[in-house]
Amino acid sequence: MTEAELYAVYKGVYMPALLHPPHSLKYYEDFSFRQDDILVATYPKSGTTWMQEIAPLIMSGGDPASVDTLPNWDRVPWLEEQRSCVLNLEQRPSPRMFATHFHYNMMPPSFFEAKPKVIYVMRNPKDVFTSSFHYYGIASYLEPSTELWLNAEDKERILYISYEEMKMDLRDSVSRIAQFLEKSLDAEVIEKIADRCLFKNMKQNKMSNYSTVPREFLDQTKSEFLRKGIVGDWKNQLTVAEAEHFDAVYKDQMKDVKYKFVWD
């Protein structure tokens, strides 16, 4: 495929044309958010799938029915993705859950009017790079972009959480997310959710591990979607010189972002 066929440009950002045809972007722009919707926002490969498991389990009080029966893209669908148009999202009961890889300033108008809660998951960019490197080898599309959620003006309705924090203490992270979502859960339920969302357990869930996606779209015989699930795999991927170059570019690109990341 040519580059023009692979990518579409939306609001100045390149995205996989296959996933975001014009009719789905129109659907996205016209979408009506509700105040009690929950939006999981991520840069790709930062922990989206993980949060698509954790948040539904929190909202169901630990009942695994939805994570056992619905694939993650139906459970917490990407709003900007072509499948959303046919999922009857308008008919879903509150609280609805969605995911997005789009930037803060790409959100549709109703997002700023309804002000739903947002869970923004971040990850060390060198691990995002490493995870993406493997994913690009199995997926038939790519999507470079930059992040602006950190510059949001209405931060009080956004929970900023990192992959590293979830990895370090999943139980505490589930508890923080539940508190943010105003779900009061017993310690036992929190423990059960955290256990289900461990990498080794999610890897077994066919509804979350992308094993139902046809091989021509995602060839998991080369590298699995739930690949390693660790912090610091970039050390196995980048040479010292590459890591130093990455850090220099990163420092320059991020100089205006006022945020203390756990990996800094």
Ligand SMILES: Nc1ncnc2c1ncn2[C@@H]1O[C@H](COP(=O)(O)OS(=O)(=O)O)[C@@H](OP(=O)(O)O)[C@H]1O
């Ligand atoms: N439960 C759990 N624990 C730890 N790590 C997990 C978990 N679930 C998914 N992952 C890892 O997240 C990486 C995929 O990121 P995303 O889900 O954001 O990808 S995507 O944007 O939806 O394509 C990818 O990271 P890498 O293993 O480093 O490639 C997945 O393995």
